[in-house]
Amino acid sequence: MSPSTPRTAPLSPPYPPEIQTQFDRIMRGAPPLMLFRVMAGHGRAWDKFRAGGLLDPGPLSLRQREIVIDRTCALNRCEYEWGVHVAIFAGPAKLTEEEVRATVQGDAASACWSAAEQVLMAAVDALHHRATLSDEEFTALSAHYDEAQILEIMLLCGFYRTVSYMANGLRLPLEENAARFPV
Known part of the structure; x- marks a missing residue:
């Protein structure tokens, strides 16, 4: 395995509609990051990751x-x-x-x-x-x-x-x- 190959295979397009919708919301139309593509291939881990993601602006600038x-x-x-x-x-x-x-x-x-x-x-x-x-x-x-x-x-x-x-x-x-x- 080369250093440029992730140890867990990422999802490849086309993504399931629910996953595509989640990617679109997180990435605002940009292609999904490798991290997200790897995590989304494992439903429980992806759900937990998104639930704790702190992807909203929050109280800090x-x-x-x-x-x-x-x-x-x-x-x-x-x-x-x-x-x-x-x-x-x-x-x-x-x-x-x-x-x-x-x-x-x-x-x-x-x-x-x-x-x-x-x-x-x-x-x-x-x-x-x-x-x-x-x-x-x-x-x-x-x-x-x-x-x-x-x-x-x-x-x-x-x-x-x-x-x-x-x-x-x-x-x-x-x-x-x-x-x-x-x-």
């Missing part, structure tokens, strides 16, 4: 959301999902090249981040490395984010860690138009 997702994927060395998100959302989220690079090569102290974004990056790092937030980290988050936003941060970190496990474990080939980790 697009910029905050993408910082959380990009950092989580970078910490998990998931170039597949990081690259998809950077390609699709970095522009609309107004993330600069320096900020995108900092999600992979930087940390919470990187000068490109605002004070609130530094706290956000520190929270993602803490959740990744320790699966918890210290009282000080929670207090710092609370100074910039409300309870609903803090819950969303934790949910996004957990969900995109799972997505990273899926993409890395299934050895999904990188999407053609996705960004690549900075060298």
Whole structure:
């Protein structure tokens, strides 16, 4: 099996009508991602994945959301999902090249981040490395984010860690138009 072949075969078009409708809703008319095509071939896993997907906007701004997702994927060395998100959302989220690079090569102290974004990056790092937030980290988050936003941060970190496990474990080939980790 080559590194460009996923370990689980993806669905091929034409897709069953219900799956096509789901792809259309998620992808807004673009071709479905390899991750979705693999997951959709397994009904229970696909249903669970979509149910926990956090694909709606939620209480965070697009910029905050993408910082959380990009950092989580970078910490998990998931170039597949990081690259998809950077390609699709970095522009609309107004993330600069320096900020995108900092999600992979930087940390919470990187000068490109605002004070609130530094706290956000520190929270993602803490959740990744320790699966918890210290009282000080929670207090710092609370100074910039409300309870609903803090819950969303934790949910996004957990969900995109799972997505990273899926993409890395299934050895999904990188999407053609996705960004690549900075060298």
